[in-house]
Amino acid sequence: MKQLKQFGWVYYLTDHTNLDLHKTGKWMYFFNDGIFVSKLCEDAVRNHIVVESKHTDGEEGVACFYLNYDDIDAHKRTINFFLDNNLIRRTKAGKLYDISFKFDDQTRAGEYGDAFHSDIKLSKFINLSSGEWIL
DSSP states (O other): OEEEEETTEEEEEOSOOOOOTTTEEEEEEEESOHHHHHHHHHHHHHTTSOSEEEEESSSSEEEEEEEETTOHHHHHHHHHHHHHTTOSOBOTTSOBOOOBEEEHHHHHTTOOGGGOOOSOBGGGTBOTTTOOBOO
16 A cells, blocks of 8 residues: 655555546545544555545545445445444434535536535435445
8 A cells, every 4th residue: 555645635545446537436524633534544445445545634624435436345345434433424313414425527527515416325325214234
């Protein structure tokens, strides 16, 4: 695994990437503890959850965990990683928030905020109320 810092990001990379330019996307985690998220991103790559991760270089920001959208096993590994590390917020009633997977093509097209819509959401994989797998 390699670690690289540039342009305000810290990258964690493997030598073996299978990411396809137009299939790649990420599950994101918004953080306010730079030390915690650094360990998370490193662990995700070191333990073969994802082949690449990155986070903004600071005490708060976003971490991205990359995979190809059609790699169901990678989605399962990443979602389990998020659940195991308590990275998905819950509502007051205890229901998981329906977080979204974002394609890199959407990022490159400038889709943020209200302009961003995802067809791949946590609810396609997990029952948000029970936390049980659907797939």
